[in-house]
Amino acid sequence: MTKVYVWSLFTRLFHILLIVGIGATFIIAEVEDLLHYHAIIGYMLGSLLIFRVIWGFMDVKFSNFRDFNFSIIDLIDYLSTLFGNKKEYIGHNPASSWAIAAMIGLGLASVISGVVVYGTQEGMGILSFLNSSLFKEMNFFEDLHEFFANAFMVVIFMHIAGVLIDRVFHKSQALNSIINGYKTGNTTSLKLTIFQKIFGVVWIILPIFIFAYLLLHPSNILIADANKPVNYKVEHELFAKECISCHTLYPPYLLPKESWVKMMDNLENHFGDDASLDEADKNSIQEYLVKNAADSSTKEAAFKILNSIKDKDVIEITKTPYWEQRHSSIDEAAFKNKAIASKSNCKACHKNIEQGLLNDKDIKIPKLT
Numbered sequence: 001m002t003k004v005y006v007w008s009l010f011t012r013l014f015h016i017l018l019i020v021g022i023g024a025t026f027i028i029a030e031v032e033d034l035l036h037y038h039a040i041i042g043y044m045l046g047s048l049l050i051f052r053v054i055w056g057f058m059d060v061k062f063s064n065f066r067d068f069n070f071s072i073i074d075l076i077d078y079l080s081t082l083f084g085n086k087k088e089y090i091g092h093n094p095a096s097s098w099a100i101a102a103m104i105g106l107g108l109a110s111v112i113s114g115v116v117v118y119g120t121q122e123g124m125g126i127l128s129f130l131n132s133s134l135f136k137e138m139n140f141f142e143d144l145h146e147f148f149a150n151a152f153m154v155v156i157f158m159h160i161a162g163v164l165i166d167r168v169f170h171k172s173q174a175l176n177s178i179i180n181g182y183k184t185g186n187t188t189s190l191k192l193t194i195f196q197k198i199f200g201v202v203w204i205i206l207p208i209f210i211f212a213y214l215l216l217h218p219s220n221i222l223i224a225d226a227n228k229p230v231n232y233k234v235e236h237e238l239f240a241k242e243c244i245s246c247h248t249l250y251p252p253y254l255l256p257k258e259s260w261v262k263m264m265d266n267l268e269n270h271f272g273d274d275a276s277l278d279e280a281d282k283n284s285i286q287e288y289l290v291k292n293a294a295d296s297s298t299k300e301a302a303f304k305i306l307n308s309i310k311d312k313d314v315i316e317i318t319k320t321p322y323w324e325q326r327h328s329s330i331d332e333a334a335f336k337n338k339a340i341a342s343k344s345n346c347k348a349c350h351k352n353i354e355q356g357l358l359n360d361k362d363i364k365i366p367k368l369t
């Protein structure tokens with residue numbers, strides 16, 4: 001038995017970057033205003049996995065997919081002796097062979113579905129054009145993305161559990177080999193060609209460059225925001241003038257047309273105030289609101305507000321089920337803090353709402369005093 005060089009420096013660095021990247025994406029996944037960074041890390045992970053696929057078809061000993069053991073019989077035999085006297089493998093055992101193939105497949109599926117969600121739901125990134133045609137399917141794509149991502153994590157944890165079991169019950173070298181690259185066996189060590197070394201350098205450097213570039217250049221095609229600000233004063237001067245004189249200028253897509261009609265028909269009792277207008281002005285504003293209501297919008301907020309209201313009689317944005325669900329984690333005391341003052345003061349956190357923008361990346365919660 002001799003010391004055998006099994007995992008190249010590039011393979012080991014790939015593991016490190018993958019672990020850090022996956023950990024980061026799952027930590028920030030539920031933080032809405034960090035979605036921008038979630039997407040950036042996702043692209044980095046996607047590039048890492050694509051290079052790993054290419055690496056798997058190159059003649060790299062132990063890492064080549066041809067060296068993987070995908071025999072179902074060997075897999076069953078390996079798992080049945082997991083806690084007993086099992087067979088040792090210098091490269092990938094049957095369980096890790098299947099796990100790695102599954103992780104690569106699920107990882108790429110997570111990235112691709114994430115790009116689709118970013119486009120259909122947020123109207124951002126290289127597939128932002130899908131928002132206009134597939135926005136009604138945004139929930140389906142989001143669920144699909146979460147399915148792939150969660151399945152990806154399940155396989156990762158199973159893989160880690162297998163390595164730890166191997167370490168505890170069989171004193172396996174697998175864990176150490178991922179750090180130092182060596183195992184003990186009766187075969188020759190890995191030797192990379194010049195081309196493979198050059199490819200390995202590109203494999204590690206390019207994803208890091210992609211991460212840095214996307215971080216420093218947010219207007220690039222992969223993560224660019226396709227949502228354009230609306231100048232309501234130009235689109236409908238009367239609407240902007242009358243509404244902004246008393247409160248935040250709410251984008252029309254935040255309520256369905258039925259709600260706008262009911263609200264405009266009762267302006268003399270507009271949430272405790274008399275906001276009456278002459279008939280011509282009232283009809284002009286109402287026509288604009290109905291034309292641009294949630295029913296006609298592809299925005300995420302519009303689609304989800306409309307679906308949450310259903311047949312309910314709601315004319316307050318802050319009383320829509322979707323608004324309540326999205327803000328349920330915020331303490332009621334925060335809305336009473338002078339930095340926000342009320343639930344209806346949307347621009348306290350959504351700085352661009354009066355330009356028709358409610359992007360997650362633009363959420364800036366003020367410092368509460």
